[in-house]
Amino acid sequence: MRGERLDRLLARLGLGSRKEVARLVRGGRVRVAGEEVRDPGCHVPPGATVELDGKPLRVRRHHHVLLHKPAGYVTSRTEGPSVYALLEGFPTRDLSPVGRLDKDTEGLLLFTTHGELLHRLTHPRHKVAKRYLVHLLHPATEADRQAFAEGLVLEGERLLPALLAWGEDPTRVELTLLEGRFHQVKRMFAARGNRVLYLKRLALGPLGLEGLARGEARYLTPEEEAALYRAVGLWGEDAQG
Structure with a gap:
């Protein structure tokens, strides 16, 4: 396999634009498989080590960034x-x-x-849980918990079962969903006559x-x-x- 162009790989790693990383390469700061390279257009063989200023870079096939x-x-x-x-x-x-x-x-x-x-x-077929912290205008009820657990019917369509839990204050709840529909959390509570005042996703x-x-x-x-x-x-x- 020919591999990926060096300048594109370095840009993909977040080291700058193609022009900026080209300057790094032409300045002799990059080594591929232990050899100094000065051609930004050279191709990096699959599995080859890439170093910048003597420090190895993690050559990611895919990027996953958490914000x-x-x-x-x-x-x-x-x-x-x-x-x-x-x-x-x-x-x-x-x-x-x-x-x-x-x-x-x-x-x-x-x-x-x-x-x-x-x-x-x-x-939704993979049922990856999404957990939210929700502040409500009115306290959540056991009826809400049961309705969510059974699969709330929203605009004529039944949702997947959801887990609703709270501690001492039922206006501060956690809701775990297995799907992610448009404005789903807000619409679910609105369907139960409540309103979301604050919403934060805690986990995916x-x-x-x-x-x-x-x-x-x-x-x-x-x-x-x-x-x-x-x-x-x-x-x-x-x-x-």
Whole structure:
């Protein structure tokens, strides 16, 4: 196999535009398979090591970026303020969001370059859990819990069963869904005569927000990537992140 062009690979790793990474290469700062290269258009053989200033780069086949989305940003490239403005240094051109969060919704938003992974994470057939913290205008009730567990009928269509839980304060609840329809959380509570005042996604499958402040983004760890692939049945088929 011929491999990927060096300048495109470096740009995909978030090291700059094609012109910017070309300057890095021409400056003698990049080595491929232990050899200094100065041609940005050379092709990197599959599996070859790539170093910048003597430090090995992790050559990712796919990118998976976790963002702790703050309120006030839209999940869109064409409208603003855009969540992509929070992904400086990442290969935003190739990243697609796994589902969307409303402008006033906070929390976990995953981006990926892996089309099949995105499909499996969002398709209800794979039943990937999405857990939310919800502040309500009125206290949740046992009737709400039962209705959600049975599969709420929304606009004539039955939803998948959802888990509703709370502690001492029933206006502060957690809701776990196995699908992600348009404005689903808000519409579910509206159908029960309630209103969502605050919404935050806490988890997507095995992923959480621990250690990630609002507005911060990072690559998934290898352990998180493996857990995510296993969650949707891709481990062993396409497990290289």
